[in-house]
Amino acid sequence: MKSSKLLVLASVVIAGLSVAGFVALPLDKPVPRSLGSVEGDIQRGAYVARLSACITCHTDTRNGGQVLAGGAPIKTPFGTFHAPNITPDKEFGIGNWTLEDFARALTHGESPGGRPYYPAFPYAFFERMTDRDIADLWAAVNSVPPVNKPAPPHDIAFPLSTDVAPAVWQRLFFAPPDEARDGGGANPMDRGAYLAGGPAHCGACHTPRNLLGARDTERRFAGGTASDGEKAPAITADALRQAGWTKKNLIYALRTGLMPDGDSFSGSMARVVNGGTRFWTDGDLDAVATYLFAEKQE
């Protein structure tokens, strides 16, 4: 019987070592961007915050929470996440960060100390953001009043609560392409692709995820899940048309929250509109609708 115990011990050790080895593998992420020379524009950054819905997740609006001081709970099958305090507070916010740290968090999913973030933070989308957008956003984030109070901690069970979990996840599923990024410019298709796949991170909810919370990119926009099991419908061009959407009424809905049948969005999508798309320019609304209704995307 002694040998069987040894065998168990050996398997546990081997399993542990393989996880450790796997985590230690170099990750094929692009090198961190150097943004030192980019001067941020606060006003433009405030608009980028609307594009990327920072406020929607990082502010507990319902409970009167201060701007960017930490969000309402995001309930997932893996536990409950709270978006952290990202005000410029030095103790509980990101007041000690540099622009480089900020860019690393957004595009690499890592804290300044190198700790991996859970994919509830949509860095897999923000990775696509332009240097300009990141620098402007940094300026805007720094312009809010610091809040000297921690956000509630995540409520996640062991072993998902350890850094190993998001580290393994990133090694399995996070492989941002190392390519030049641009914001799409004036071409609605390009701009729409940038918005939907980058800052606006539509796919975070509207693309189905596998059991490990990774997006099934083969079924992009085929419908997924928002916080707490809330259904996010399919938003492929076909699905939208079948559900009675047109480019025109989609733009109207993103601006007002009103759907073509006279109903209004609920839950997460209402939050997206109220904290984000409501403030978008006509050009950006047109771009994202043009892109979603296009036959061929990307």
Next chain:
Amino acid sequence: MKYRSFARLIVVAIALVAAPLSALMAHSGATGVVKERMMMMKDMGDSVKALAAMMRGETAYDASKVKALASDIAAQSGAHMTEKFPEGSIEGPSEATPQIWQRWQSFDALAQQLEAYAGALQQAADNPRGAPAGGASMMGGNSMMGGGMMQGGGMMQGGGMMQGGGMMQGGGPAPEHLASMPPDAAFAHMTQTCSSCHEQFRKKKQ
């Protein structure tokens, strides 16, 4: 890269086996008060749809129709609405969340606001109309920053709408103010109340 996809397969396979079976949810038809209020909501949706078409210039603007539709909405909001939400009534296909009874005051305030705003829209129906397409004037859709709320010493500072539970909770304009607005602007405020309530108290199941 090969190792990576293999590892991915293994981990997904393990998760598949380990995942708990999700309970099958019975989807019974709506009965009683849930059915009543779902029909009421549908009816209001139809009114909003007809109003939206006029406000957007898709159908001819008819002030008397606007008044009738707004009056229908007013008659189904306020206490007429909240009485259809007895505590805990979320059975069947209901999309109401228990938050309604945990934060009844907020829910009640939004129902009252809808009644007041629908009343104001009746009064605003004869006012000169604003820009026909989009309703963007109210919603800040045309300006980069959404109407100045980001201005003044930094982003989103103290601006009413990010604070204290969303824009409309007591934070919206007075109904008398609404009554003096162009009808499309008043309409936009009214539907913002629908949206604010649905944001907080409704969850889509499918």
